[in-house]
Amino acid sequence: MKYLIAGLGNIGSEYHYTRHNIGFRVLDALAEASNAVFKDRRYGFVTEIRVKNKTLVLLKPSTYMNLSGNAIRYWLKEEKIPVENLLVVVDDLALPFGTLRLKGKGSDAGHNGLKHIQDILSTQNYARLRFGVGNDFPKGAQVHYVLSPFSEEEEKELPAKLETCGEIIKTFCLAGIQTAMNQYNNK
Template sequence: MKYLITGLGNPGKEYENTRHNIGFKILDALADASNIVFSDKRYGFVTEYKFKSRTLILLKPTTFMNLSGRAVNYWLQKEKVPFENLLVLTDDLALPFGTLRLRAKGGDAGHNGLKNIQEAFGRSDYARLRFGIGDDFRRGQQVDYVLSGWSKDEELDLPAKLDECIEIIHAFATVGVARAMNQFNKRK
């Protein structure tokens, strides 16, 4: 069984360690823990990961955030991954830092990457793991905030949160989104 796990972010060194690139950071942590390497392919950096007889295609789109749907659509079709086996990893301003929420479907909440994926497919019933980045910015400073780096305290807490994200990805692929939501969304 195949799954497409897509981490949202922007390519390039200037975005590498920003809040908006948490999707890339989660996939990098999974790749590092599994000794796998991404390859530069069409529309993204891609690698394949085997877990409990499942094949997870890990995708970091190089289309920039606002055109993420193009990369997701291409790789779903190329790898023949069923739409229900898509999981998108994204940042969320509405959640406090480090809060993780797995959802089976939902709106874009003003997130341009999610909005473009929804436009590409004409539907929003795909799973997403939202990683809370908080909303510690002044009015009109949202773009600067999401494209800024982590605070020192956040940097200290990130490794444990990334490990938890990996657990959620594994659960999504093995027990399904509903059971994974019950297991992980109750955690504080």
């Protein structure tokens, strides 16, 4: 059975360490833990890992955040993966830094990447793992905030959070969303 795990972010070295690119960083950590290497493919950087009897297709869209739906639609079709087996990893301003929330469906909550995915797939019914990046910014400075790097303190905490994200993703694929939500959303 195959799953598409899409980590949202923007391509380019200037974006690599920004809060908005946490989806890319989660997938980088997951791939690295499995010695998998991303290849530049159509609409994104793609690799596969195996978790027991499951194949996880990891996708970092190269379409930029606001057009993420194009890459996700293409790879769902290309790999013949049903939308129920899609998990999108995304930054979330509404959650304190490092808070992780797995959801089976929901609104885009003002996130342009999620909005485009919803528009392209014509559904809100896909799983997403929200990674809290906090909201410590003055009114009107949201764009600057998400496109800025994490603080030194936050960077020190990231490896453990990235590892937990990997565990959540694996549990989602092996045991299902309900089990993964019950296990991790209360932490």
